[in-house]
Amino acid sequence: MTTRPGEELPTDRLLPYLREQLPGLDEPLQVTQFLGGHANLTYELKFGDRELVLRRPPFGTIAPGAHDMRREYHVLSRLHPHFAPAPRALLLCTDHDILGADFVVMERRHGTVIRYRLPEEFAGLPTVEERLTVALIRVTADLHRVDAGRAKLTDLGQPEGFAERQLRGWTKRWQLAKTEENPAMETLSRALPRAIPTPQAVSIVHGDLKFDNCQFQPGEPDRVTSVFDWDMATLGDPLIDLAGTLSFWPDPALDPAEMPLPLLEGDWPTKDFLKQQYASFTGFDLERMPWYEAFACFKTAVIAQQLYHRYLQGSTRDARMEKFGLAAKAFARLGVAKLGQAG
Template identity: 75%
Template sequence: MDTRPGEELPLDQLEPYLRRHLPDFDGPLSVRQFRGGHANLTYELTFRDRAFVLRRPPFGNIAPGAHDMRREYQVLSRLPEYFTPAPGALHLCTDPAIIGVDFIVMERREGTVVRYRLPEEFGGIDRVEERLTDALMRVTAELHLVDPERAGLADLGRPRGFAERQLRGWTQRWQLAKTEENNDVNYLADRLGQNIPEPQAVSIVHGDLKFDNCQFQPGEPDRVTSVFDWDMATLGDPLIDLAGTLSFWPDPKIDPTEMPIPLLVGDWPDKAYLKARYAEYTGFDLSRMPWYEAFACLKTAVIAQQLYRRYRDGGTKDIRMEQFAQAAQAFARLGRQKIEVNR
């Protein structure tokens, strides 16, 4: 089993369970962990020539409402018919006797993931960064224009008061995860609460829609084949999703030497390009984007702090998380700059 130390799956309980509940699990089992993510743990399960994906929450203390495998199963058992980049969920296990937590098994899809730089598969293609960016905005718009009721997901969340609850929830998560006071976070929480925008639409909000949660058809930068990581999906204001994508995009206000989380490297379009393409595909008004972008920076700061706290408390041995307290500070500082410009 190819996994990080301390993140192994208990195969003595898991393998017979899978063979009982999933008829395609036939032949010897091999397990390989996907190591690119920082939160939920994802493993490839291979039985003979069939591959599947298992997703489970991380080890250690988990913030209330986070890493919800039941929610992810709800989405991925209904959405793929209406949004084909969503991979289909095959099984949900809620029996803690199997691996200790809820987990889902889903279909395995193949493709190229863009992380921090242009993959080799896309080298030499004309306008490739622009085309990849455009495809990301197009698939984001396609998701936000899905009718939740038609997709059987009208019960996924409570859209009324969504942004207010998001702000309150992420502020509470900061209080649970913080290891020291941060004046930028406190300022952001206060300022954002004073002028919350009214939503233009009720959409399925992914919660973490960015390049490294997508797969592209190899050699085809115009086509997103898969979108992953649906455990935070809900119904709400779609501009919160767009702002989350922008928070991980290169920004002239970010000093790379102060950002331990690598951002995109290369000749990528600026944030104005992303917003223009998204507005074109959806018809939404983006005049209140500074609020959304500042909120996204707050949320990202909290996520980084949660990951650092999990590492500090011994919940993971993933050494990458040692520097995430610094990332939390950088994102909080950027969010404050976004909201102060528009005072």
């Protein structure tokens, strides 16, 4: 078993449960943790030639509404036939006697994930950064065009008042995770509710659509083959997803020294290119994007602060989280700058 200290799975309870729920798991179990994520914990479960993925919330105190494995299962158990990049969910466990929390088991997908730089599998391909970027934006637009009714996901959320509820929820999470003053966050929490745009459409919103939640077939930079991490998915304004993608894109206003992890390195297209591509795929008017980008920065700052709070509490030993407090301040400042562009 390869896992971070303190994040091991209790296989003495897990293995009998899985064999009871899923047929054919007769081979010995091998567990390997995927170490790239920062919030939900993800593990490969290998039974001989059969491979599965298990996802569970992080250890320690969980913010209300966060890390919702029931929501992830609900989405993935219905979405796959309508959106091929969504992995097929196989099992939801709500019995906390097994792992101490809800967890989901799903099919294992293989491929390449882009985190901070261009993977070797894509090196040397012509205009590869642009092609990967277009693929990311295209899969975002494809998700936003899924008919939630046909996918039987109209119960995923209440679109009316979506942005208002999002703001209230993330502001509450900010207050719970706050460890020190952050004036830019206070500015955003006051200013954002005053200028909420009218949505142009209602779509399935992933909530965290970025490169490291996507997977590509090696050597094929023009198509996203898998999209992961669906625990925040809902129905709402699709431009919130695009803004979330932009918030993780390189920005000259973000100081790399304040980032807990490297920003995307290389010759990548600008944020304006991403917005132009999305507009061409969807036909949406992006005039109000500065507001959406400011909100995305607010949300990213809250997530960073939650991770930093968990680190200060000792709920994780992941040393990367020590700098997330700085990141929360940096994203809040960027959000204030974006909001200023809204006029």
